[in-house]
Amino acid sequence: MAGASYPGTMDTPDDDWLRLDQQICFSLHAASRAFNGVYRVILKDLGLTYPQYLVMLVLWEHGELPVKKLGEHLRLDSGTLSPLLKRLEAAGLVTRERSARDERSVQVRLTEEGTELRRRALQVPRRIAASTGFGAAEIRALRARLDDLTTALDAAALSETPGGSPADARS
């Protein structure tokens, strides 16, 4: 509200950029936490945290996966996944077993109970969607925007990195 409208970028002064920056980074941060909060409440019934739910979604879709693949789907590394999977295992939702073929890799499988949980999870998305007040189309549009953003940011992070390793051709 403060002073105004900047049509394009033209020569927006630094101070205004700083204010805009405050707004956009705050907005994304806040939205992410707000989302997290709603999921927290809804997922409490299932005994899952939000990240655990994401892992379960991937497993429900793919059946079973090594930790590495799970990490690629979710962009998470073993530092995050290992303890998380241990908790899911303790909860009786998954099993972790070293692969016989390649002893380095650990296969994550749904238990009976884990598979079962999917039925109860089916109503979660509707409750979330209802909470947003957004329709399917709007959600899809927002998702597309966010994915663009993520793609751009990931690319930028690489070029911006001090090490800046150029070779990043991931599988």
Add this chain to the structure above:
Amino acid sequence: MAGASYPGTMDTPDDDWLRLDQQICFSLHAASRAFNGVYRVILKDLGLTYPQYLVMLVLWEHGELPVKKLGEHLRLDSGTLSPLLKRLEAAGLVTRERSARDERSVQVRLTEEGTELRRRALQVPRRIAASTGFGAAEIRALRARLDDLTTALDAAALSETPGGSPADARS
């Protein structure tokens, strides 16, 4: 509330909702972390983390504030802010002092060095904006969308709360 029909939803089957849900929550989660990653790299020069930067932005704008007010601006509670502010204090960027007027409250003030840091921070937003590949207008549009989302989610979180304490007129 079961069986209700939702705004844009025809009769999309549950399975598809689950898949869409996977996508939108994953997208937001990923975007948030990607943003965080870019800030991490850029803010390293300033010796700040992303949440610390948010706190500094608020302080640069308002000069000095009690912890409570800081928390309202950022939607963070003392559980998060107390240790964070201690670290900013240790870094010599802020001071914390119990208010003489009301001994319960702690006033957070910028030090000389903290005020000084703003000049170096002025170029951060431009680097971030460049990383996103978005123009000011796009950023603003996205921000507006995210704020809508946050508002809706916050409202929903309250009504969704298990305790659903009717008297939830906070503040």
Add this chain to the structure above:
DNA sequence: CGCCATTCAATTGTGCGCAACTTAATTGTG
């Protein structure tokens, strides 16, 4: 005035996210 409810910060405990490092298995190369 005395007491109780409220308010603000801080603390504790749990979980996520990420960097850096460790350990073990596999692969590639001579």
Add this chain to the structure above:
DNA sequence: CACAATTAAGTTGCGCACAATTGAATGGCG
């Protein structure tokens, strides 16, 4: 075959987020 390089998980350490609790200060009310 032997040995270095690579790969997969796990571990450690730090910081953030949030719920729940604690403790001190304040304000309201009889």
